[in-house]
Amino acid sequence: MPDEYQDKVVLVTGGAYGIGRAAAIGFSRRGAKVAIADIDVKRGEETLRRIKEVGGDAIFIKTDVSSEADVKALVEKIVQAYGRLDCAFNNAGIHKQFVSTIEFKAADWDEMINVNLKSVWLCMKYEIPQMLKQGKGAIVNTSSAAGLVGAPSNPAYPASKHGVVGMTKSTALEFARKGIRVNCVCPGPTRTGMNEELTATNPEMVKAMDQRVPMGRIGEPEEVAAAAIFLCSDEASYITGHALPVDGGIVAD
Numbered sequence: 001m002p003d004e005y006q007d008k009v010v011l012v013t014g015g016a017y018g019i020g021r022a023a024a025i026g027f028s029r030r031g032a033k034v035a036i037a038d039i040d041v042k043r044g045e046e047t048l049r050r051i052k053e054v055g056g057d058a059i060f061i062k063t064d065v066s067s068e069a070d071v072k073a074l075v076e077k078i079v080q081a082y083g084r085l086d087c088a089f090n091n092a093g094i095h096k097q098f099v100s101t102i103e104f105k106a107a108d109w110d111e112m113i114n115v116n117l118k119s120v121w122l123c124m125k126y127e128i129p130q131m132l133k134q135g136k137g138a139i140v141n142t143s144s145a146a147g148l149v150g151a152p153s154n155p156a157y158p159a160s161k162h163g164v165v166g167m168t169k170s171t172a173l174e175f176a177r178k179g180i181r182v183n184c185v186c187p188g189p190t191r192t193g194m195n196e197e198l199t200a201t202n203p204e205m206v207k208a209m210d211q212r213v214p215m216g217r218i219g220e221p222e223e224v225a226a227a228a229i230f231l232c233s234d235e236a237s238y239i240t241g242h243a244l245p246v247d248g249g250i251v252a253d
């Protein structure tokens with residue numbers, strides 16, 4: 001369905017790279033006008049260039065999703081540019097290193113909770129009023145397999161991602177009768193910037209990651225993007241409050 005997003009305006013946070021870039025390009029291919037929000041200007045402009053090169057309509061807005069002022073301005077700029085906001089993929093996030101609960105630093109806790117969890121609330125806080133004005137909207141947040149089950153990580157990452165699942169379900173219930181659907185995707189290990197260094201420098205670690213996944217391989221960013229594109233679309237019109245694993249079977253194990 002190449003035109004399923006014709007006349008729709010879609011925001012993708014973390015759209016400069018990884019899953020967000022794959023989603024921004026995927027939404028655009030299906031006819032959407034795409035607002036790419038990211039803190040990384042260089043990679044954000046590269047995503048924009050790739051979309052425009054094939055005739056897509058997109059804008060890049062430099063945004064720190066953990067800043068309320070930035071997120072408020074982001075939604076205002078999208079409405080100024082395109083007049084509406086139909087769908088949002090609140091996907092930006094950070095992982096950092098694997099650190100024991102005992103050694104993890106309070107400053108790293110604050111940063112991770114702000115970027116991975118507070119940001120998703122801030123995005124919904126400013127996206128939903130615009131969607132209510134339009135009478136309809138669809139939001140997909142990015143959680144993780146580590147938002148559904150425990151995983152070796154650091155204490156803040158699974159805490160932030162479990163938080164995204166809880167907030168997604170609660171917000172979905174709050175707005176279920178007002179035309180707004182809210183879901184989240186829960187990726188397993190995916191080949192993106194988040195684990196690029198690891199996969200480039202540590203083949204043993206890649207092998208271990210592959211072996212942990214029942215399907216025997218890590219995921220590609222386009223595979224996670226496809227789930228977000230489906231959940232935002234009218235094809236998913238009766239789905240809300242759902243946390244969809246896109247993880248090669250990890251949470252089924």
Ligand SMILES: NC(=O)c1ccc[n+]([C@@H]2O[C@H](COP(=O)([O-])OP(=O)(O)OC[C@H]3O[C@@H](n4cnc5c(N)ncnc54)[C@H](O)[C@@H]3O)[C@@H](O)[C@H]2O)c1
Nearest residue numbers: 014016017018019039064065092093144189190192193194
């Ligand atoms: N890659 C994986 O294995 C994996 C697994 C589970 C969940 N996830 C989640 O997927 C989402 C996307 O990550 P990815 O894997 O594509 O990694 P990535 O590093 O390739 O992309 C993340 C993007 O978010 C942006 N970003 C980071 N902090 C930001 C901020 N404060 N404001 C705005 N943008 C910011 C980065 O610049 C980057 O473009 C994250 O929420 C991540 O937690 C990833």
